[in-house]
Amino acid sequence: MKRTDFSDMHCSIAQALNIVGEWWTLLILRDVFIGNHRFSGLLDSLGISRKVLTDRLETLVAEGILKQVPYDTGNRFEYHLTQKGYELGPVLLTLIAWGDKWVFKNQPPIELTHKACNQITSPQVVCSECGEPVSFRDLIGEPSRHMPEDAQQRWKKLKEDHTS
Amino acid sequence: MKRTDFSDMHCSIAQALNIVGEWWTLLILRDVFIGNHRFSGLLDSLGISRKVLTDRLETLVAEGILKQVPYDTGNRFEYHLTQKGYELGPVLLTLIAWGDKWVFKNQPPIELTHKACNQITSPQVVCSECGEPVSFRDLIGEPSRHMPEDAQQRWKKLKEDHTS
């Protein structure tokens, strides 16, 4: 059996993970974010196998998260972020914040300085509307009209099971 | 060969992914966040295999992200979030924001309402110090004194390679 794919789940987390949730994928993107754009550079920096790196770059390009940019003459490409890829930045930032606190016990190996205010910062998640910090318990999730009817029914049923 | 583990990388992203980056792990946590705390509930809701669910729950408990809470008499347990687990909320929220926009084209299957301001919200990442929105290009990352000397050297060398 193939590994279960999440693409028929009516859930943005599942959809996102179906694309960037494979082993190595977010680490590759981290490197591209930092400025490591080439096959050999990624190989050296990550210690990933050639086969898997090839495969991941292919799917990231196919998904429109990375784009190939030619360099030198001939068919050599660098891998650069598209807008879709760049907007995965917040995911990486929240992973950093969690790892800094819970794995490195607030002694992070890398310090982030915010250029605008010139202070050492830790990314924080806030409500887009009122600007206050939010976490899960501050939010209520409800199926929207964009979720198919049958999925809405299942969602409600599961919710009831949990609370009973 | 075992799958490469990331735990000797001096990077919070790698450390975080080494714990929660396996297939299924973040989806399981999503379900627990929503209130699905039991083995059978997770099985039904996710369509995961028993073996993998058992394995993931084990490592999440071992890592202190979930804790077992007895229910009924006898050795039956629910799985609940610890503080360490709860603080993975921001990671899930940024994945939701990305999936809502880039997979569902701004027609998200689930709408999040912020209890405090009673508005439909989309999580946003800001600087902890000045409160302004941040993304990767607004930040400078530099090795801190907590990164071992040799790792700092490698980091600087890779940086130079990228810019040359």
Added chain:
DNA sequence: CTTATCAGTCTCCTAAAGAGACTTTATGGT
């Protein structure tokens, strides 16, 4: 004209994931 480098393929082998049968412990009904 040889050597080196980069970006991939290709092959071989091990580990992880999926399907589903089986086990253990506890409860519910008659």
Added chain:
DNA sequence: ACCATAAAGTCTCTTTAGGAGACTGATAAG
């Protein structure tokens, strides 16, 4: 007491994914 049901795992079998490293083809450098 007896049988059926259910929850929460285990176990086995098979397929797929990942790791190590040799090999290829195209360009550049000496």
